[in-house]
Amino acid sequence: MPLSLSTSREVGRPAAARPTPAARLQAWLPRLVLAPSAAVSLCFVYGFMLWTFVLSLTNSRMLPSYDFVGFAQYARLMANDRWWVASTNLVLFGGLFIAICLVLGALLAILLDQRIRQEGALRTLYLYPMALSFIVTGVAWKWLLNPSLGLEAMVRGWGFEGFRFDWLVNPDMAVYTLVIAAVWQASGFVMALFLAGLRGIDDSIIKAAQLDGASLPRIYWRVVLPCLRPVVFSAVMILAHIAIKSFDLVVALTGGGPGYASDLPATFMYAHAFNRAQIGLGSASAMLMLGGVLAILVPYLYSELRSRKHG
Amino acid sequence: MANVIRRQTPLARLGRMALYATLILAALFYLLPLVVMLLTSIKPLEEIRAGSLLALPLAPTLEPWAKAWGEACTGMRCEGIGGYFWNSFAIVIPAVLISTLIGALNGYALTQWRFKGSELLFALMLFGCFIPFQVVLLPMAQTLGWLGLASSRAGLILVHVVFGIAFTTLFFRNFYVAVPRELVAAAKLDGAGFFRIFWRILLPVSAPILVVSVIWQFTQIWNDFLFGVAFSGHDTQPVTVALNNLVNTSTGVKEYNVDMAAAMIAALPTLVVYVLAGKYFVRGLTAGSVKG
Numbered sequence: 001m002p003l004s005l006s007t008s009r010e011v012g013r014p015a016a017a018r019p020t021p022a023a024r025l026q027a028w029l030p031r032l033v034l035a036p037s038a039a040v041s042l043c044f045v046y047g048f049m050l051w052t053f054v055l056s057l058t059n060s061r062m063l064p065s066y067d068f069v070g071f072a073q074y075a076r077l078m079a080n081d082r083w084w085v086a087s088t089n090l091v092l093f094g095g096l097f098i099a100i101c102l103v104l105g106a107l108l109a110i111l112l113d114q115r116i117r118q119e120g121a122l123r124t125l126y127l128y129p130m131a132l133s134f135i136v137t138g139v140a141w142k143w144l145l146n147p148s149l150g151l152e153a154m155v156r157g158w159g160f161e162g163f164r165f166d167w168l169v170n171p172d173m174a175v176y177t178l179v180i181a182a183v184w185q186a187s188g189f190v191m192a193l194f195l196a197g198l199r200g201i202d203d204s205i206i207k208a209a210q211l212d213g214a215s216l217p218r219i220y221w222r223v224v225l226p227c228l229r230p231v232v233f234s235a236v237m238i239l240a241h242i243a244i245k246s247f248d249l250v251v252a253l254t255g256g257g258p259g260y261a262s263d264l265p266a267t268f269m270y271a272h273a274f275n276r277a278q279i280g281l282g283s284a285s286a287m288l289m290l291g292g293v294l295a296i297l298v299p300y301l302y303s304e305l306r307s308r309k310h311g
Numbered sequence: 312m313a314n315v316i317r318r319q320t321p322l323a324r325l326g327r328m329a330l331y332a333t334l335i336l337a338a339l340f341y342l343l344p345l346v347v348m349l350l351t352s353i354k355p356l357e358e359i360r361a362g363s364l365l366a367l368p369l370a371p372t373l374e375p376w377a378k379a380w381g382e383a384c385t386g387m388r389c390e391g392i393g394g395y396f397w398n399s400f401a402i403v404i405p406a407v408l409i410s411t412l413i414g415a416l417n418g419y420a421l422t423q424w425r426f427k428g429s430e431l432l433f434a435l436m437l438f439g440c441f442i443p444f445q446v447v448l449l450p451m452a453q454t455l456g457w458l459g460l461a462s463s464r465a466g467l468i469l470v471h472v473v474f475g476i477a478f479t480t481l482f483f484r485n486f487y488v489a490v491p492r493e494l495v496a497a498a499k500l501d502g503a504g505f506f507r508i509f510w511r512i513l514l515p516v517s518a519p520i521l522v523v524s525v526i527w528q529f530t531q532i533w534n535d536f537l538f539g540v541a542f543s544g545h546d547t548q549p550v551t552v553a554l555n556n557l558v559n560t561s562t563g564v565k566e567y568n569v570d571m572a573a574a575m576i577a578a579l580p581t582l583v584v585y586v587l588a589g590k591y592f593v594r595g596l597t598a599g600s601v602k603g
Contacts, residue, residue: 049447
């Protein structure tokens with residue numbers, strides 16, 4: 001081998017038929033660069049998902065154990081009142097959060113699209129909450145919703161003595177305070193999505209409808225909004241994703257309380273896996289959360305891929 | 312082209328006024344919590360108890376800010392959140408730089424050096440953007456323990472890099488896909504290698520996407536709470552965790568002004584980034600969602 005190397009050096013240039021080690025390395029370099037990320041994603045995403053699934057089949061409590069009990073943890077979960085509260089809350093919170101964000105976002109985007117002076121400044125104001133941590137949002141709203149010193153006290157101070165706004169400490173209403181804070185944080189983002197969509201619509205469609213004598217609200221409802229279907233679609237996906245992952249907001253705003261009245265699956269999982277020494281049960285709830293995300297994601301990706309093929 | 316028909320009837324003018332009123336009302340709704348936070352954070356406690364939420368401070372003071380920074384209790388300790396503020400920077404800066412660099416190289420390799428299976432690989436990695444992190448928390452905790460990184464800053468940096476790569480790769484891949492491949496093909500013919508082409512051709516045009524990626528990662532990691540609370544120790548908590556502890560520490564009188572000052576401190580870095588580079592922030596948020 002060393003001999004052949006020296007001859008090739010004497011010749012001065014390697015035979016074209018045989019790639020040099022360096023050239024072979026070049027050819028493999030892209031794969032080598034991607035390899036660590038691929039390995040990390042394989043282990044830390046797929047491997048860990050599998051691992052959590054395995055844990056959910058065991059009776060792990062304080063520490064992971066590998067005594068398999070089949071789907072007993074899932075059965076326990078189904079029989080767990082707190083899990084049902086958390087799941088029902090997620091449907092309530094997620095549904096309202098998505099619906100209000102969409103309506104508010106679309107409305108603000110349409111209003112902003114009417115050649116508004118200072119549009120940039122308004123847009124900046126609508127969107128800045130998205131830059132904040134949900135913990136900051138939770139702390140701020142916890143203060144605003146504080147019954148004795150916050151908004152309730154302020155409105156009472158204006159002379160409306162009977163005014164009540166004690167949702168934060170009311171077990172039936174606490175989950176709606178999560179909706180308020182989350183809408184405050186994310187609706188500006190939905191507005192930005194819609195505005196970008198509106199700017200992408202061809203003006204001539206609107207003008208044609210205008211010449212036909214259609215009123216402005218009618219044009220938006222019948223012509224413009226249908227064009228924004230893809231935007232609605234991605235907004236719903238992103239918002240649903242935020243809703244399922246909501247953890248910090250609950251921790252900071254209600255702490256899941258009063259009692260566990262405003263628990264969400266994310267806080268349920270954390271409480272059981274990390275504080276209550278119920279690793280098996282916590283893992284089972286994490287798997288169901290993953291199932292929830294997949295149930296939203298798979299149809300979305302499917303339709304995306306289909307439209308791309310046809311479009 | 313000002314050919315949108317606009318009639319200046321009184322009715323239209325009234326509509327216009329209603330339009331602006333609605334928009335300003337909405338702006339007030341978004342501003343309210345920030346204004347209240349700021350006002351509360353510079354009021355003495357007596358004024359908070361006596362006055363209204365929106366009342367201007369009669370005797371404005373920066374004492375709550377000083378206390379939140381250096382003295383307030385976060386759980387067992389009473390050293391303020393200043394140390395945790397720097398902790399967050401010590402975690403965020405390396406994590407952002409590493410994940411952005413890896414994302415850039417990945418995006419480059421995935422678009423300009425396609426090979427069999429590279430699209431599949433990208434799809435597999437992309438899935439990391441969507442999983443609820445609850446599903447990796449327990450295995451991650453155990454793995455960090457095995458690596459000897461439990462409760463350490465290095466451990467948190469690792470976690471943020473691992474789960475940030477999916478996003479940064481997505482950003483750079485979608486950006487580099489638009490770079491004409493002839494450019495790179497010509498450089499390859501001239502004998503330039505993988506890294507040389509990246510350095511000389513791709514990187515010089517990457518400024519916008521670099522900014523988007525850095526801002527996205529900075530905001531995400533700074534605002535993270537879940538990983539911070541699950542994997543940090545007493546000394547390595549990020550500021551979001553410390554803020555939550557501070558607000559929930561109940562020793563003696565509840566100092567709302569200090570709570571609000573601490574919340575402002577925790578919010579400031581991302582707010583500053585947003586004000587300075589809002590355009591790129593929005594672009595990061597919408598990347599991949601509008602374009603699909």
